[in-house]
Amino acid sequence: MVSTPARKAQSKIGLVLLAYIAFISLGLPDGLLGVAWPSIRSDFALPLDSLGLLLFSATAGYLTSSFFSGQIMSRLGIGGLLAVSCCMTGASLLGYTLAPAWWMIVLLGVFAGFGGGAIDAGINTYIASNFGEGLMQWLHASFGVGITLGPIIMTAGINYFHSWRTGYIVVGTAQIALGICFALTAALWKQEKSAAQETGTQQRIMDYKTPLWETLRQPSVWLSVLLFFLYTGLELLTGHWGYTLLTESRGIAPQVAGLWAGGYWGTFTLGRILAGLYARRVGVNKLVQISLLTALFGAVLLWWNPINLVSLIGIAVVGFAVAPIFPAMVSGTEARVSARHAANTIGMQISAAGLGGALLPGFAGVLANRISLEIIPVYLIVLVVSLTVLYSLSTRNRRPVEEPQRAG
Helix, strand or coil, rough: CCCHHHHHHHHHHHHHHHHHHHHHHHHHHHHHHHHHHHHHHHHHHHHHHHHHHHHHHHHHHHHHHHHCHHHHHHHHHHHHHHHHCHHHHHHHHHHHHHHCCCHHHHHHHHHHHHHHHHHHHHHHHHHHHHHHHHHHHHHHHHHHHHHHHHHHHHHHHHHHHCCHHHHHHHHHHHHHHHHHHHHHHHHHHHHHHHHHHHHCCHHHHHHCCCCCCHCCCCCHHHHHHHHHHHHHHHHHHHHHHHHHHHHHHHHCCCCHHHHHHHHHHHHHHHHHHHHHHHHHHHHHHHHHHHHHHHHHHHHHHHHHHHHHHHHHHHHHHHHHHHHHHHHHHHHHHHHHHCHHHHHHHHHHHHHHHHHHEEEEHHHHHHHHHHCCCCCHHHHHHHHHHHHHHHHHHHCCCCCCCCCCCCCC
């Protein structure tokens, strides 16, 4: 017979694998949309910029659910939150395939975003509560796997079944199946919580039922939220604008620029995979500081540009360098804001990340239109320096570890 400690270890491994699969699924819809959009636009006779409506609705749902995820989790539990969120996302994606009008897809986007934001914040909170920095890095690397598989699934659906709906049927069905898995394992998530409460060594974050209004009054919380707003903006800035900068401003051949722009995400994913091996040894603060300095070096290379090869290397260096920052900062949330406010803060951070990823690269387009595309690397340097300064401020006074406040 399998001993009780062995069963607990097996359950923990199973839950981690399930969390990783959920993060892969979180990246799938983002990968689907880019390939599906020309077909969707043709089916509904839409103008090119109509995509912004769907992105806006999904972002609104994402920001809302991630911001309030700490409160939702305190009511439903982590297993219940993930089960409901996955089913909501899956049903919304399946709804895309049945909607007879464009406005219905835009409306469903709110629910798809709501489910995605809750999954993102919920799993980040769980991993931050129970595991070290290495597993957090691999969790976010799995998102890269999902966003890479999404275009492949959609391309196969269009090529073999001649419909963009096939890709959404596959991913939507998988999301609902994942939601059922979370529902069936809800008791295991609760068992993890009970074991942690008995030892007092794990899940300090999720033991608290701190009112949101109390968390909102903490200056350290808002500083931590600002870190994620800036980080996601600089991450997506290079991803969104690197190809345009290389081709339209620096005259690099589209084939070469496309390879290196895609390589940005390749080095990004590689950076997170490797960081999972050494994150715990290095420590959260040192890992973030080294990453920011390396990112600044890459951004300066991109700005300097004595020859085209230096620009290409700069983009690859930035991608590799920034990769560990987001998961490392999630792992360090408790130290920045205290365990009492960490669960609420993680949700707020994920929400701010979504907002920064939408606004800051968009502002780069405004600057490029008014000045030139060469403002992009300067803007990137400003964001990296700003994030470095704010991160130093946020870690200057580390919060003491608090004892869990028992519910009830």
